[in-house]
Amino acid sequence: MSESEEPGFVAGLRESIGRSGSIWVARDPVNPAMIRHWCDAMGDHNPVYTDADAAARSIHAGIVAPPAMLMAWSMRGLEPAGEGPDDAEDPGTGVYRALDAAGFTSVVATNSEHDYIRYLRPGDELHSSQVVEDVSEEKKTGLGVGHFVTTRTEYRNQHGESVGRMLFRILKFKPGTGRMAQAGGQEAAERPMRPQPGISLDTAFFWEGLEAGELRIQQCGACSVLHHPPMVRCPQCGNYDLGWVEASGRGTVYSHVEPVHPAFAAFDPPYVVGLVELEEGTRLLTNIVDIDPEAVRVGMPVELVIRRENSQGSLPLFRPVCPPRSEVTRAGDAVAVGDELPPCPIPITTTLIISTAIASRDYQDVHHDRDLAMERGSPDIFMNILTTSGLCARYVTDWAGPEAVIKRLSLQLGVPNYPNDTMTLSGSVRSSEAGRVEVAIRGYNRLGNHVTANVELELPPASD
Amino acid sequence: MGMSFAGKTAVVGIGATDFSKNSGRSTLRLAVECSDAAIRDAGLRPEQIDGMVLFTVEDNHEIDVARNLGIPELTHFSRIHHSGGAACGTLHQAAMAVASGACNYCLVFRAFNERSETRFGVGVQNRAPAPTPMEVDFGWSSPFGLLTPASWVAMFARRYMHEFGATSEDFGRVAVADRKHAANNPKAHFYEKPISLEDHQQSRWIVKPLHLLDCCQESDGGQAFVVTTLERALDLPQPPAIIAAAAQGSAEDQQMMKSYYRDEITDIPEMGLCARQLWRDTGLGPSDIQTAILYDHFTPLVLPQLEEFGFCARGEAADFIRDGNIEIGGRLPINTNGGQLGEAYIHGMNGIAEGVRQIRGDSVNPVPGAQNVLVTAGTAVPTSALILSGSH
Numbered sequence: 001m002s003e004s005e006e007p008g009f010v011a012g013l014r015e016s017i018g019r020s021g022s023i024w025v026a027r028d029p030v031n032p033a034m035i036r037h038w039c040d041a042m043g044d045h046n047p048v049y050t051d052a053d054a055a056a057r058s059i060h061a062g063i064v065a066p067p068a069m070l071m072a073w074s075m076r077g078l079e080p081a082g083e084g085p086d087d088a089e090d091p092g093t094g095v096y097r098a099l100d101a102a103g104f105t106s107v108v109a110t111n112s113e114h115d116y117i118r119y120l121r122p123g124d125e126l127h128s129s130q131v132v133e134d135v136s137e138e139k140k141t142g143l144g145v146g147h148f149v150t151t152r153t154e155y156r157n158q159h160g161e162s163v164g165r166m167l168f169r170i171l172k173f174k175p176g177t178g179r180m181a182q183a184g185g186q187e188a189a190e191r192p193m194r195p196q197p198g199i200s201l202d203t204a205f206f207w208e209g210l211e212a213g214e215l216r217i218q219q220c221g222a223c224s225v226l227h228h229p230p231m232v233r234c235p236q237c238g239n240y241d242l243g244w245v246e247a248s249g250r251g252t253v254y255s256h257v258e259p260v261h262p263a264f265a266a267f268d269p270p271y272v273v274g275l276v277e278l279e280e281g282t283r284l285l286t287n288i289v290d291i292d293p294e295a296v297r298v299g300m301p302v303e304l305v306i307r308r309e310n311s312q313g314s315l316p317l318f319r320p321v322c323p324p325r326s327e328v329t330r331a332g333d334a335v336a337v338g339d340e341l342p343p344c345p346i347p348i349t350t351t352l353i354i355s356t357a358i359a360s361r362d363y364q365d366v367h368h369d370r371d372l373a374m375e376r377g378s379p380d381i382f383m384n385i386l387t388t389s390g391l392c393a394r395y396v397t398d399w400a401g402p403e404a405v406i407k408r409l410s411l412q413l414g415v416p417n418y419p420n421d422t423m424t425l426s427g428s429v430r431s432s433e434a435g436r437v438e439v440a441i442r443g444y445n446r447l448g449n450h451v452t453a454n455v456e457l458e459l460p461p462a463s464d
Numbered sequence: 465m466g467m468s469f470a471g472k473t474a475v476v477g478i479g480a481t482d483f484s485k486n487s488g489r490s491t492l493r494l495a496v497e498c499s500d501a502a503i504r505d506a507g508l509r510p511e512q513i514d515g516m517v518l519f520t521v522e523d524n525h526e527i528d529v530a531r532n533l534g535i536p537e538l539t540h541f542s543r544i545h546h547s548g549g550a551a552c553g554t555l556h557q558a559a560m561a562v563a564s565g566a567c568n569y570c571l572v573f574r575a576f577n578e579r580s581e582t583r584f585g586v587g588v589q590n591r592a593p594a595p596t597p598m599e600v601d602f603g604w605s606s607p608f609g610l611l612t613p614a615s616w617v618a619m620f621a622r623r624y625m626h627e628f629g630a631t632s633e634d635f636g637r638v639a640v641a642d643r644k645h646a647a648n649n650p651k652a653h654f655y656e657k658p659i660s661l662e663d664h665q666q667s668r669w670i671v672k673p674l675h676l677l678d679c680c681q682e683s684d685g686g687q688a689f690v691v692t693t694l695e696r697a698l699d700l701p702q703p704p705a706i707i708a709a710a711a712q713g714s715a716e717d718q719q720m721m722k723s724y725y726r727d728e729i730t731d732i733p734e735m736g737l738c739a740r741q742l743w744r745d746t747g748l749g750p751s752d753i754q755t756a757i758l759y760d761h762f763t764p765l766v767l768p769q770l771e772e773f774g775f776c777a778r779g780e781a782a783d784f785i786r787d788g789n790i791e792i793g794g795r796l797p798i799n800t801n802g803g804q805l806g807e808a809y810i811h812g813m814n815g816i817a818e819g820v821r822q823i824r825g826d827s828v829n830p831v832p833g834a835q836n837v838l839v840t841a842g843t844a845v846p847t848s849a850l851i852l853s854g855s856h
Contacts, residue, residue: 195589195606198599228725229604255623255729258672259615264589267609275619275724283725287608293672298626315607 009102013095013135013147021090026073026126034359035065035122038072041352041359042387044394045325046402059403064119067406068393070155070164071114071386073126075361092130092151096172104146104172106376107364109385111150111169113410117162125158133167144377146173175377194266194311203230205244210314215304216244217282228282249304251278251318258293266310272296276318290319290345292444295426300343320345320424329401331463332435341399341427341439346391348383348445350419356387383417388443388451395425396439396455404457407436411453421445430454435461467709469563470745474697474704475555475852477506477690478817483651483808486580487684495524495575496532498686503533506690507701508569513690515540515567517557519550519574519811529573540567544712546720548761548842551812552850556710558691568692574813575686583682587611605722614679614762615671616721617844621764622673624730627779630767632673634782636664638763638798639677639805641791646802649828653681654806678763680804687813689820698855705823708836708853709745713737714846721844730779732765735840736772738849746851748836750774753851755822755831756796756838757815760803765843770796773838792829800829812841819852 028034032050039049047054048064055063065073096107120126136148148171155164199207209216218230222239233240254277258270274288274296288296289305302318309315323342346352357367365372367384374380389409397404417423427441437459443451479501481487481494489497503510510533516526520543530538540561544550551574558570578584589611593599610616624630643659646652659677667676697704715733717726726733743749750773758769767781775796776784789795801807801818808814819837821827827834834854841848 194609195591195602195611196593197603197607198591198593198595198601199603200595200597200600203600203603229601229719255619255626255724257610257615257618257622258669259609259612260669260671261676262586262612264587264609264611266589271609273605273608273610273615273619275623285605285608285610285722285724298622311607 010135010137010147013098016091016095016132017134018131019091021092021130023127023129024074026128027077028073030065030073030120030122030124030126032063032122034072035063035069038066038069038359038390041355042066042390042394043346044390046394046397048402054402059405060119062121064121066390066393067116067119068114068386068389068409069360070116070120071153071166071168072360072362073120074128074155077361078363090130091132092149095132095135095149099147099149099172103174106144106146106173106175106366107170108143108173108416109168109170109413110148111167111410111412112385112389113167113408114389115165115408116406117164119405120157120163124163126163127156127158128153141171141173142178143171144173144175144178146171175375178377191268191310192265194309196312202232206230207313209244209246210306210316213306215247215249215306215316217247217278217280219243219245226280226282228284245280247278247280247304250321251276251302253288253296253298253300253302254283255298256288256296274302274318276302284316287315287317288319289317290422291343291424292426292442292449295343295424295442295444297340319422323399325398326401329403330459332432332437332459332461334463335429335432335437335459337429337432339429341395341441343424343426344395344398345422345424348417348419348421348423350381353381353383353387353417353419356390357384360384360386360390362386378416380418385411385413388413388417391423392425392441392443392451392453392455395427395441396457399427400437400457400459404459406455407458408456409453411451413451414449415445415447417445417450421447423450435459466745467741469559470709471706471853472563472694473559473691474694474706475689475820476692476697476700476702476704477502477504477508478820479503479505479688480810480814480817481575481686483653483683483685483810483814484579485653485684487577491575491577491581491686492524492528492532494577494684494686495529495573498575498688499529499533499571499573502571502573502688502690505702506569508690510534511536513569513571514538515558515561515570517541517554517561517570517572518543519547519554520545521547521550522574524575538567540570544848546842546846548759548811549845549847551759551816551841551848552710552839553712553841553848555689555691555707555816555850556712556848558689559707559710562691562693568696570691571688572691573686573688574811576811577684578809579682579684584613585679585682601720612671613721614674617762617765618671618674619722619724620729620844621762624764624767625673627730628782630782632675633661633665634767634785635678635763636661636675637785638760638766638790639664642760642799642803642805644791645797645800645829646806649802649807652802652807653683654802674762674764677805680761680809683808683810685808685810685814687810687817689816703824704855705820705852706855708748708851709742710848710850711738711741711745712846712848713741718846723844730768732768732772732843734847735769735843735849738840738847739773742838742849742851746836746853748851753796753836753838754834755800756798757801757803757819757840758798759812759815759840759842760799760805761809761842763805766798769840769843792831797829797831800827800831815839816850823852823854
C-alpha cells in the first residue's frame, strides 16, 4: 500500500473490472473525408484508402478505411461537455475520473492490440462497448507514479457484425513524479565536445564546405579524378591544381561498427561509425544516425545530413533513406522468415504530431498544446498511440504492397516521440505461412525505442 | 632479383623480461634487462654490440640503453616506423646492417609499460587539433567517435564478414587456438587458462562486431634480439635461427590503421607485398612453412594474413580455421606461444622470439620438424614479415 493513497483505493477501482459500459455510437459514419485527412497526416499513400478507381480494382472492390483508424472513428473529439451520453455510467470513464480526482491526472497510452475482423467502408457506423479488464497497483515508472488501466473494446457495425476488437492499456500518473521529465535535455548540454579535426591548408575546403551546407569531394582540376582523403597532388596526372565538387549526398553503407568500450563522454551510446561509399565513388567515415544501431546493414542506402553535434563545426552524418512504397503486393511465398524490411526514417515534427492527433480525433492536450503538456510534466507535446499504430501499419503495407490486409496490430510504447526527432522504423519477418505473415517492427528515436510492434498480415499466398 | 642478405644472417640471442600487467619498473629498466638477457643468450659481451635498431615509437633512447649495458660504441643505429608494423622490420634492418658490414652484432629490442602506463586501448580522443599530418589524418575519424585500435580494425572485420560470410565465431576460433597454446606456456598471462568458443561469444562487446576475446592483451614487458652474420653465428653457442628472408611492405593508398579508401578493404596488400618478397628470396612456398606467428592484435586480421601468404584461397580463411588447421597438430599451428591474445602484447616482438624457439626446438608447443617459421608484424599499418629457418 502506497502512502499516497487511501486504503482500499485500488480495490474500489477494481470493482469496475468486468463491467460493460453503454454502447457508444460513433459520431460520424466512416467517411472519405476523415480517411483522406488521416492518410494525408500519416503520409499513407496506399490507393485502396483514397483512390476510388484503384480501390474498385483491388481485392477490397472499393474504398476501405485504414485499419489502424478503428479507434479513431469512436473517439469523441472536441465534443462539448454534457452533450454526450452519461459518461459516469461508463466503467472506464469512472476509473479515469477516480484517478484524476486522486491526482493521477496525466495520461499516456502504453499498449494496444488491434484485431481487424474486417476493414471498414464508407457508410459503416461503428458501435463500441468497453470493459475494464484490469487496474494495477500503484507503480513507479519513468514518467511518474501511477496505475495502469487496461480496457477491452468490441466494435460492431450498424448490422451488429463484429468488425474489430481492441485491448488498450494506459498509464494514469501524477505529473512531475518521474525521472524522465527532469532528465531530458540536460544530459546533452553537459556532454563534452567531440574531438576536433586537425585542419590543414590542404583540407580546409572540406570543413568550410560543411559550414556552407555542402559535402565536398576533392577533384583534380586536370583529369577530374576524385580523391578522399584529400591530397596535394593528383597521383593520376601529377597536377597540383586540385579543386572540389559538391557530393550529391547519396551513398551506401560500405562497413560499420558500434564502439562500446571504452565509453567516451563525447559520444552518446549507442552510436554507429559508418564507412559510407558515396555515389560519386569515394568513401568517408561518418556516423550513421537516426536508426537503431542493430538495424544498420552493409549496402543500406543512406543520405547526407549536415549537423552540428557537440562539435565545434558541422559534421557530415548519414541517415537511412525511406524505401519507396511497393506498388505491387508481395506474395506470401516470396516472403521468408528473417527477411528484413528496409529501415524507414520518419521526421517527427510538431506538425506531424498535431495533424495526426487531430486526424485520429484525439484531443488530449499533451498531443497538441505545448504549454499544457509541460504543465503535465512533459518536456513537450508527444505523439499519440493511434499515430504510432497508423505509422506502423503504413510502414508494413508500404513494404508488403497495397493489397496486403492487416489482421492484427499489437504494439508496446517505450520512450515518447517528441518534436524535432526522427523515428526510424525497422522490421523483420517473424513467420510466413500460406500468405499469413507476421512482421516484428521497432521504431527507434534519439531517446531509444519508441515502439515495439507485431503486425500480422494476409498476403496472396502464391505468386501467379 | 632477391635481396643479397637473404639467408646470410641469423638471430643468435633472445631475451625477455617477465610479461605482466604491471612491471613495477621503468621502461628503461625493462629495455636493459631484456637486452642484457639477449646478449648473454648469444654468448656475447655488451662491448661486442655495435648496432641497435628500434621502433620509432620506442620511448627508450639507444644511448641510454648503451650506457647502462656498457656498450661503448655504436656504428649503426636506426628506427623503424609504424608501431607494430615495425616488428619484423627491425630484424630486417638489423640483418641488412650486419650483412652490409655497417655493424657486426646488432641489438634489437622493444620495451614498454603498455598496460600500467600508456595504454593504446584507451583511444585517441584527447589529441589537439593541430594542422599536422597526423592530426589531419585523425580528423577524418575521431570526430565520429572512431577512436580505438579495436574500432579501426572492426571496420575491416565487418566488411570481411559481409563479403565472405565469415562470422564472429570464425574470429573466435583464432582466440581459442591462441589461448589453447598459451595454456601450455608458463610465461603467458593466460597460462593454464584456455577458453571455449562459447566463452568468446559470451565475452562483452568492445566494438561490434568485436568481442573482448577478439582483442589482444595490454602488457608490460621487454623483448630483445641479437642479430649477426651467419658466419659469426656458427661460432656462437645457440643454434642460429637463420633470417632466410625479411621484408617490409607498404601498399597503394596506405593509411595508418584506416586504409578504408582502397577498392578492396578485405585483403592486406602490404602483407601480400611482404609475402611475395619472402617467397622470392627463399624459393619457399606455403607448403614449406611448418608453423607461423601471425600478428594478432585483433583476431579478424589473422584471416586475410592466411590468404595473403597463400595458406588458403582468398575468402576461405574461415574454412581453413574451422577445419582445425591453426591449432597444434593442424596443418599450420599458429602463435604457439599463445600469441598476443594469450601470452602478452609486446608489439609482435614476443612472436619473433617464439619463432626462434621453434627453430631451436625449445618452444613449449614444439611443432615437429619446424624448419621454416613465418613471422608477421602488425596489420592495418605498413608492415613487415620474415622467415626463420634452421641450419640443417
